[in-house]
Amino acid sequence: MIILEEEILVKKSKEGDFEAFEELVNLHEKHVYNIAWNMLRNQEDAEEVLQETFIKAYNKLNQFEGRSKFSTWLYRIATNEALMIIRKKNPVQPVSLDEPIDDGYRTKIRRELIDWKENPQDIYLKKELKEKIDYIIYSLPEDYRSVFVLRDIQGFSGEKVSEILSITIPAVKARLHRARLYAREILNDYFKEQR
Amino acid sequence: MECRKLLSELSNYIDHDIDPAICEQIEKHIDGCSPCQVFIETLRDTVRIFKENCPQKDVPEEAKKKLREKLKEVKSEK
Numbered sequence: 001m002i003i004l005e006e007e008i009l010v011k012k013s014k015e016g017d018f019e020a021f022e023e024l025v026n027l028h029e030k031h032v033y034n035i036a037w038n039m040l041r042n043q044e045d046a047e048e049v050l051q052e053t054f055i056k057a058y059n060k061l062n063q064f065e066g067r068s069k070f071s072t073w074l075y076r077i078a079t080n081e082a083l084m085i086i087r088k089k090n091p092v093q094p095v096s097l098d099e100p101i102d103d104g105y106r107t108k109i110r111r112e113l114i115d116w117k118e119n120p121q122d123i124y125l126k127k128e129l130k131e132k133i134d135y136i137i138y139s140l141p142e143d144y145r146s147v148f149v150l151r152d153i154q155g156f157s158g159e160k161v162s163e164i165l166s167i168t169i170p171a172v173k174a175r176l177h178r179a180r181l182y183a184r185e186i187l188n189d190y191f192k193e194q195r
Numbered sequence: 196m197e198c199r200k201l202l203s204e205l206s207n208y209i210d211h212d213i214d215p216a217i218c219e220q221i222e223k224h225i226d227g228c229s230p231c232q233v234f235i236e237t238l239r240d241t242v243r244i245f246k247e248n249c250p251q252k253d254v255p256e257e258a259k260k261k262l263r264e265k266l267k268e269v270k271s272e273k
Contacts, residue, residue, distance in 0.1 A: 018270055025262065033254045047258045054262060055269055116240050133248050152242055153249045158212070177206035184241040 010070050014061055021061075025054055028071060031154070032078045038149045039082040041134045049085065053078040072163045079146050079164060086142055095139050097178045116191045125194065132190050136183045147172055148179035198224075198231055209239050 006027065012020035029050060036049035056077050057064075064073050140148060150161045151172065158176075162169045201224055207213040208221050225231045 021266070022263065025266070029254050029259065029262070030251065033258070034251050037252055038249055043255070047255070047261070050254065050258060051262050051265055054266060058266060058269055059273075116237055129244070130248055133245065152245050155246075158210075173207065173212075177203070180206055180238060180241055181202075183245070184238050187241055187244065188237060 006070050007066075010061070010064065010066070013058075014064075021058060024057075024070065024074075028074055029054070031071070032074065035075060035078045035149065035154055036082050038137070038153045039079070039145060040085055041137055045082075045085050045089075049078055049081045052081045056081070068163055072160065075150075075164045076166070079150070083142050083146065086145070095141065095182065097141060097144055097182055116187070129190070132186060136186050140179055140182065144175050144179040144182075147175040148183070151176050152180070198228065201225075201231055202234075205235060205238055209235065209242065 006024070009020045009024050009027075013024060032053050033046055033050045036053075037043070037046035040046055040049070053074065057074055064070065137145060137149070146165060147161060150156050150164060151158065156164070158169050158172050162172045165172070167175075201221055204213060204217055204221060208218065213221075225235060
């Protein structure tokens with residue numbers, strides 16, 4: 001139903017119906033904003049991405065051939081806009097996740113039995129955890145960041161993420177796994193400090 | 196299955212997106228390997244923590260307004 005509605009709105013928009021395009025904005029602005037927000041962790045930048053994404057989509061609508069869903073095409077524009085801001089600002093030198101990761105787990109992490117009990121009542125700890133989350137996302141290399149945000153935060157399927165980023169499903173899985181291992185390691189250190 | 200081999204399959208395992216034969220091998224392994232049990236739990240916790248701490252936000256009203264105004268400008272320039 002939603003897909004059909006979307007197709008009709010895209011068709012009407014291409015024919016110059018501005019109200020139909022505004023309906024597409026209504027349907028997708030929250031997703032676009034959240035993709036941007038979670039990749040950039042900053043409201044001002046997220047708003048810039050929101051605006052640029054829809055301006056680009058509006059100007060390039062005739063280039064959208066309908067081979068993918070409109071939402072996929074739109075979220076690809078949003079992800080690319082967010083990546084452009086990351087490249088421009090590069091607030092934290094991203095870690096390298098290309099090195100083999102086995103050694104760390106064999107020698108250290110696998111043998112650590114850390115209790116990850118959170119204390120949600122403690123506002124200060126909650127704030128610290130949120131800062132850790134921001135740090136993890138900031139420090140992920142961009143290829144891993146986009147997969148991690150789209151899959152684990154936005155909750156898109158592996159297939160949808162592969163379409164948005166134009167990469168294979170095995171590549172999505174591999175990047176997601178490395179990003180999760182990296183995030184787990186940072187969080188493990190954090191919970192260790194809390195004990 | 197060795198711990199090392201298991202590590203590479205863990206995201207697929209917690210996503211329930213795994214070959215049943217490999218899944219069976221993992222479950223057999225973790226039955227007798229408590230470090231791997233903990234590792235799996237903390238990997239699951241990692242995914243959960245991000246989900247819980249990154250809720251979907253509403254677009255601020257001012258940003259919505261600005262976007263629509265900007266699009267009208269772009270339309271009139273076309």
